[in-house]
Amino acid sequence: MSSQPNSPEARDVAYHLHSYTNARLHEANGPLVIERGEGVYVEDGEGKRYIEAMSGLWSVALGWGEERLVEAAARQMRKLPYYHTFTHKSHGPVIELAEKLVGMAPVPMSKAYFTNSGSEANDTVIKMLWYRANALGQPQKKKIISRVKGYHGVTLASASLTGLPNNHRSFDLPIERVLHTMTPHHWREGQPGESEEDFATRCADELDALIEREGADTIAAFIGEPVMGAGGVIVPPATYWEKIQAVLARHDVLLVADEVITGFGRTGNMFGSQTFGIRPDIMTLSKQLTSSYIPMSALLINERVYQPLAEESGAIGTFGHGYTAAGHPVGAAVALENLAIIEERDLVGRVRDLAPLMQSRLRRFAEHPLVGEARGVGLMGAVELVTDKTSKTALEKPGALGAAVFAELQSRGVIGRAIGDAIAFCPPLIISEAQLDTVFDTLASALDAVQKQLGDHAVSAVASPAPGGADAGEVRTDRGA
Numbered sequence: 001m002s003s004q005p006n007s008p009e010a011r012d013v014a015y016h017l018h019s020y021t022n023a024r025l026h027e028a029n030g031p032l033v034i035e036r037g038e039g040v041y042v043e044d045g046e047g048k049r050y051i052e053a054m055s056g057l058w059s060v061a062l063g064w065g066e067e068r069l070v071e072a073a074a075r076q077m078r079k080l081p082y083y084h085t086f087t088h089k090s091h092g093p094v095i096e097l098a099e100k101l102v103g104m105a106p107v108p109m110s111k112a113y114f115t116n117s118g119s120e121a122n123d124t125v126i127k128m129l130w131y132r133a134n135a136l137g138q139p140q141k142k143k144i145i146s147r148v149k150g151y152h153g154v155t156l157a158s159a160s161l162t163g164l165p166n167n168h169r170s171f172d173l174p175i176e177r178v179l180h181t182m183t184p185h186h187w188r189e190g191q192p193g194e195s196e197e198d199f200a201t202r203c204a205d206e207l208d209a210l211i212e213r214e215g216a217d218t219i220a221a222f223i224g225e226p227v228m229g230a231g232g233v234i235v236p237p238a239t240y241w242e243k244i245q246a247v248l249a250r251h252d253v254l255l256v257a258d259e260v261i262t263g264f265g266r267t268g269n270m271f272g273s274q275t276f277g278i279r280p281d282i283m284t285l286s287k288q289l290t291s292s293y294i295p296m297s298a299l300l301i302n303e304r305v306y307q308p309l310a311e312e313s314g315a316i317g318t319f320g321h322g323y324t325a326a327g328h329p330v331g332a333a334v335a336l337e338n339l340a341i342i343e344e345r346d347l348v349g350r351v352r353d354l355a356p357l358m359q360s361r362l363r364r365f366a367e368h369p370l371v372g373e374a375r376g377v378g379l380m381g382a383v384e385l386v387t388d389k390t391s392k393t394a395l396e397k398p399g400a401l402g403a404a405v406f407a408e409l410q411s412r413g414v415i416g417r418a419i420g421d422a423i424a425f426c427p428p429l430i431i432s433e434a435q436l437d438t439v440f441d442t443l444a445s446a447l448d449a450v451q452k453q454l455g456d457h458a459v460s461a462v463a464s465p466a467p468g469g470a471d472a473g474e475v476r477t478d479r480g481a
């Protein structure tokens with residue numbers, strides 16, 4: 001960290017409490033201050049460039065410096081910088097975006113509803129489901145089933161859906177009426193000799209047993225990310241989603257697809273639901289919706305959700321929910337331009353073209369002595385680090401190996417994400433083949449460096465955080481966002 005008392009680093013430590021950061025480590029190490037971005041690159045205050053191989057937080061589909069988004073925002077700022085959508089008010093950009101999203105949906109959807117973050121979107125899902133249950137005269141049908149290692153955000157209800165210990169510990173969460181079923185991670189959870197298909201059957205059987213035990217008449221919905229992101233890029237085993245959906249249909253339980261990461265091309269289709277044959281009743285969207293140039297999120301709901309909700313609002317006199325900035329005209333204008341660019345440049349096709357390179361380069365790391373599993377789909381993936389391939393274990397301190405590789409990677413100019421002992425990658429959809437090669441060449445060199453340190457028994461050095469990299473330097477077993 002810069003020793004100047006008035007440096008940005010020192011002022012950040014003095015005045016700014018960070019999300020997903022060990023505050024004590026931050027006091028010691030300070031931030032990595034990013035000043036600007038261009039394409040897939042970001043640059044820090046000292047002029048060092050990094051390939052942002054996580055698109056920020058799985059977000060910046062178009063990369064940094066996309067002038068058309070800047071201009072769309074400026075145009076809308078000049079015309080109508082703010083209006084709301086309460087009490088029958090509306091405006092052009094939100095109407096156009098609602099129509100666009102309903103039209104893009106992979107299954108028939110009825111309405112779009114706007115929020116400002118993924119957490120708010122999923123919180124709103126829960127409130128809609130409870131409102132609906134009351135409208136249908138089923139006041140007991142309110143429990144939501146999520147999954148261990150699922151990530152759905154951090155507000156009280158969304159954090160409860162999230163199935164990661166650090167989102168619950170010391171926060172007195174989860175709230176009641178939220179249940180968690182098993183993680184569909186074949187490599188980690190599969191039994192010896194169990195095929196992916198048999199493992200998927202076991203996941204569905206466990207869900208079935210949970211619903212039976214609780215009583216189907218108490219379960220409103222199941223929520224899942226098509227591919228788990230913040231839980232470690234966990235791609236579901238073959239036949240998982242078809243088996244899960246059969247269980248939900250049998251028990252009349254709605255399905256919510258959290259497409260906050262997988263929406264808008266990431267998996268090689270416009271939505272992850274298409275990649276995995278998911279037919280959701282509700283979808284939540286954010287991040288790549290605006291390339292995160294501006295905060296915005298949305299829900300798509302089908303007629304089964306909309307009709308009872310509309311009926312109840314008629315009976316009560318209002319749907320008493322809404323955020324001041326939701327459906328913001330500038331956000332909607334940026335989203336529309338962002339979606340237009342994704343379509344014009346066929347970035348979904350581009351992901352399909354890049355996926356073989358991305359996935360084959362990732363998969364090759366499975367041969368590295370420090371990699372237990374390499375996995376992914378489309379333009380997202382992860383390597384799970386181990387020191388013992390047979391027992392699938394890493395260093396004694398969970399997350400230490402992930403932190404070490406993350407730090408080596410970042411010092412070589414590539415930003416990935418340490419999720420416990422997994423290193424995740426989710427580059428902008430505009431990345432080139434050569435840049436992807438650089439990401440994975442750099443990963444190879446980071447892995448070799450850490451392996452050498454381990455060979456030299458420099459394990460304690462291994463667990464120390466990268467300058468400004470407290471985010472991953474901090475040793476923990478899981479991570480969100």
Ligand SMILES: Cc1ncc(COP(=O)(O)O)c(C=O)c1O
Pocket residue numbers: 057116117118119120122151152153154225229230258259260261286480481
């Ligand atoms: C799948 C998923 N849902 C919800 C969220 C929460 O979004 P936000 O951080 O905007 O609240 C995230 C964030 O990473 C996410 O990955």
